[in-house]
Amino acid sequence: MLAPAWLDLFEQYGVTVGVSLDGPPGANDRHRLTHSGRSSTAATVRGIELLRSRPHLFAGLLAVVDLANDPVEVHDHLAAFEPPVIDFGLPHATHDDPPYRTDPRAPEYGYWMSRVYDTWLARPRWRHSIRMLEDIVALGSGVRGSVETLGLAPPTSVVIESDGSVEGVDTLRSVEEGASRLGLDVFRHSFDEALSHPKMLHRRYGTAALAEKCQGCPVVAVCGGGYLPHRFSADGGYRNPSVYCADLEYLIRHVQSSLRRHDWTPGAVPPESDHALEGTE
Numbered sequence: 001m002l003a004p005a006w007l008d009l010f011e012q013y014g015v016t017v018g019v020s021l022d023g024p025p026g027a028n029d030r031h032r033l034t035h036s037g038r039s040s041t042a043a044t045v046r047g048i049e050l051l052r053s054r055p056h057l058f059a060g061l062l063a064v065v066d067l068a069n070d071p072v073e074v075h076d077h078l079a080a081f082e083p084p085v086i087d088f089g090l091p092h093a094t095h096d097d098p099p100y101r102t103d104p105r106a107p108e109y110g111y112w113m114s115r116v117y118d119t120w121l122a123r124p125r126w127r128h129s130i131r132m133l134e135d136i137v138a139l140g141s142g143v144r145g146s147v148e149t150l151g152l153a154p155p156t157s158v159v160i161e162s163d164g165s166v167e168g169v170d171t172l173r174s175v176e177e178g179a180s181r182l183g184l185d186v187f188r189h190s191f192d193e194a195l196s197h198p199k200m201l202h203r204r205y206g207t208a209a210l211a212e213k214c215q216g217c218p219v220v221a222v223c224g225g226g227y228l229p230h231r232f233s234a235d236g237g238y239r240n241p242s243v244y245c246a247d248l249e250y251l252i253r254h255v256q257s258s259l260r261r262h263d264w265t266p267g268a269v270p271p272e273s274d275h276a277l278e279g280t281e
């Protein structure tokens with residue numbers, strides 16, 4: 001439970017805090033219940049309000065896309081907390097354990113995120129960033145993105161566990177036991193060692209490390225083959241297109257055609273990057 005004493009500690013060590021919230025109570029309670037099966041939403045919102053009392057410690061909100069939730073309602077609910085960033089993530093899934101869809105032939109996650117994009121664009125009063133969408137804009141303009149779920153740039157971040165161990169892509173745990181472990185810790189190893197670990201090199205090889213379909217894909221510079229865990233299958237390892245392939249392509253094309261409608265040709269760096277595209281409401 002977040003308390004003012006924690007904020008003092010974060011202040012002391014320069015730690016900023018991101019909070020997971022999937023939307024309004026009905027949306028958040030689908031998956032984020034306490035161990036006793038109760039709603040965690042009220043306690044989470046209290047924590048967010050506490051963080052907002054010292055906005056420089058508030059890193060933003062993280063939400064997992066759930067097709068059962070309305071994207072506009074989710075976006076507007078999260079935006080009302082005035083986070084600097086909203087980070088939408090696609091649910092953990094692999095080719096052996098594919099994501100839930102109501103229509104397997106439709107890019108439903110692409111539709112969902114496209115509606116978030118349209119809403120974000122249509123509400124210029126909000127100043128938050130939406131990391132996935134800004135990265136699609138940035139990568140399409142030849143600018144390096146900020147997340148490891150898109151693009152081809154080598155990774156620049158690691159995960160520190162509470163016991164001091166250093167891990168790579170921690171969500172690889174959803175793929176197989178131990179997949180995220182590097183065998184390193186903060187007591188004996190440097191972060192440079194972590195970033196040059198063989199398990200972290202998958203993105204150093206650019207398109208050569210991707211599935212054949214991705215290598216010839218017109219949006220590969222933006223998509224990068226998708227997030228590493230989402231490519232996994234027991235047969236092909238990580239050399240598959242993402243399980244969200246059609247969703248990512250749909251979303252990237254949706255964003256890029258919107259940019260063109262705003263006379264911003266993908267490939268040209270915009271004059272300013274702070275949510276510069278303002279639509280009409």
Ligand code: SF4
Nearest residue numbers: 214217223225242245
């Ligand atoms: S859109 Fe599909 S084929 Fe293209 S790079 Fe992404 S995962 Fe690969």
